[in-house]
Amino acid sequence: MAKLKICGLTCKEDIEAVNGAKPDFAGFIIEVPGRRRSLTAERVKVLVKGLDKEILPVGVFVNAAPELPISLLRDGTLWAAQLHGDEDEDYIEKIQNMTGKPVIKAFSIKTPEDVQRALRSPADYILLDHGAGGTGEPFDWTLVPPVRRPFFLAGGIGPENLRSAIGTLHPWAVDLSSSLETDGRKDRAKIQQIARMLKQINTLEAYRKEREADLE
Known part of the structure; x- marks a missing residue:
């Protein structure tokens, strides 16, 4: 059952x-x-206070001083830190050890070796993307073998290819941002549409697995 992450919230x-x-x-x-979607830590604290308690807030960082994500994890602002820079294993493990909170490490997938490097990461979750900074374009999904650890799939995912993305790679979660915008702003109708689509996909997948179990 794929989970949904909507990224780049600003207001x-x-x-x-x-x-x-x-x-x-x-x-x-x-x-x-x-x-353009970057916010100060103080602004994020204000926005997270208005977030539904069932929705887990994730902070996206790029080569930040580790004290920044650590402070926001420790004070309860964030559920997890998502790293999109050159953060190494020591950096990841420092955040894990000092906060006890999850770390998501993003990887730019251009070769099979990139996938293997991601799979070796000590992060709690990995995120497979076209570009480590987010490009809004899908990468070559054929580069990804069956993945046994939970991972986020990002990069150019929208209503037109959501079903294919989940059916092909079976990610633990999908991560969407620019495909849910109109003129550079989050579009409420598009957000509702993708949430409905994912719910339908998950319902059909659950039914399929139930049928397979009945036939065994």
Whole structure:
């Protein structure tokens, strides 16, 4: 049953939109220079307070001083830290050891070796993407063998290929951002649409597995 993460939330209206759709995770880009969706840590604290308690907040960081994600994990602002930079194993393990909270490490997938590198990561979850900074484009899914550990799938996923993405790679969660926007802003209707689609896909998958179990 694939979970849903909606990333790049920036304002109160975005919070209201996701509260209505109830994804599993909400992502906030935190203090990343040059990223239009980047927010200060203080702004994220304010927005998270308005988030439905059933939705887990995730902070997205790029080569941040480890004290930044650690502080936001420790004070309860974030459920997990998602790393999109050159953070190494020591960095990941420092956050894990000092907070006891999950770490998601993003990997840019361009070769089979990139996938193997991701699978070796000590992070609690890995995120497979077209580009470590997020490009809004899908990567070559044929590069990914069956994955036994839970992973997030990102990069160019939208209503037109959601079913194919889940049916092909069976990710633990899908991560969407730009495909849920209109003119650079989160679109409430698109968010509702993708949440409904995923619910239908998961319902059909559960029915299929139930039927298979009955036939065994």
